Amino acid sequence: MSRSRPNRSGSRDGAMILEALNFAATWAVSSRRRAGEINSSVRLWARARRCARDWASHETKCKAFIRTNMPERGGVAAVLGSGLLRDVPVEDLARAFREVRLFDLQHLASVRLRARTKGMTNLRFVQRDLAEGLGFLRDDPEIGLVISANLLSQLGVAADRNGADAAAVIAGHLEGLRAAPGRRLLLTDVGFGIVLKDGSVAERHDLMHGVALPEPTETWPWPVSPYGEMDPGYKAVHDVVAIGL
Numbered sequence: 001m002s003r004s005r006p007n008r009s010g011s012r013d014g015a016m017i018l019e020a021l022n023f024a025a026t027w028a029v030s031s032r033r034r035a036g037e038i039n040s041s042v043r044l045w046a047r048a049r050r051c052a053r054d055w056a057s058h059e060t061k062c063k064a065f066i067r068t069n070m071p072e073r074g075g076v077a078a079v080l081g082s083g084l085l086r087d088v089p090v091e092d093l094a095r096a097f098r099e100v101r102l103f104d105l106q107h108l109a110s111v112r113l114r115a116r117t118k119g120m121t122n123l124r125f126v127q128r129d130l131a132e133g134l135g136f137l138r139d140d141p142e143i144g145l146v147i148s149a150n151l152l153s154q155l156g157v158a159a160d161r162n163g164a165d166a167a168a169v170i171a172g173h174l175e176g177l178r179a180a181p182g183r184r185l186l187l188t189d190v191g192f193g194i195v196l197k198d199g200s201v202a203e204r205h206d207l208m209h210g211v212a213l214p215e216p217t218e219t220w221p222w223p224v225s226p227y228g229e230m231d232p233g234y235k236a237v238h239d240v241v242a243i244g245l
């Protein structure tokens with residue numbers, strides 16, 4: 001009997017089955033059963049897998065910035081927008097800190113499982129809407145490091161979509177970070193350009209809604225949507241900043 005290779009629609013079906021399983025498993029374990037949020041995390045997970053090669057340099061740079069700027073050891077490290085744990089050096093954090101508190105709307109079952117199989121028992125997954133502010137960090141003397149991990153632009157996008165004041169939400173997050181104890185690191189995309197096949201930039205968008213950020217330590221491009229992801233004719237390249245606050 002000859003074994004046939006999976007064709008493109010076969011691998012698409014396979015990917016859809018994995019996404020459905022991840023959704024169902026996350027629904028089962030999440031303390032925050034909101035289908036829209038879980039679905040959005042599953043879509044991010046699927047996209048990150050599709051775009052892994054294009055996102056690799058961005059993820060490496062994020063991790064390197066955190067490694068260089070994190071304290072050698074401490075009580076609690078808080079990661080805001082921890083999501084898929086792709087852009088944070090979670091194993092280094094788990095070694096250096098007694099507890100690593102991971103905050104996001106949702107944490108997928110696949111992410112929790114990977115952490116468990118790597119033996120990281122001091123990770124705490126917290127489901128929380130960070131658009132509601134960071135006041136909860138302020139009074140925790142055990143926190144030695146706070147990392148805002150590619151979350152800030154998302155808060156602005158969601159506020160804009162809901163008709164709220166995106167600039168106020170962004171400024172509020174910055175204020176909350178500055179008031180948090182310990183070392184504070186901010187990683188975020190601040191804008192993006194739509195780049196056509198001939199290399200020309202057709203559009204530019206400000207993801208900070210006019211809010212000024214402190215001078216970054218480093219900046220780099222992140223091809224969030226390579227050619228073909230949204231449209232074969234263009235790609236979206238985001239501008240990322242890394243800042244110690």
Ligand SMILES: C[S@@+](CC[C@H](N)C(=O)[O-])C[C@H]1O[C@@H](n2cnc3c(N)ncnc32)[C@H](O)[C@@H]1O
Nearest residue numbers: 081082083084085086087104105129130131149
């Ligand atoms: C670009 S992803 C960052 C990914 C993540 N740092 C990683 O390493 O994979 C943005 C993350 O912010 C989370 N997020 C968006 N809005 C949020 C909110 N209001 N509260 C908490 N997390 C939120 C999303 O669920 C997503 O995981």
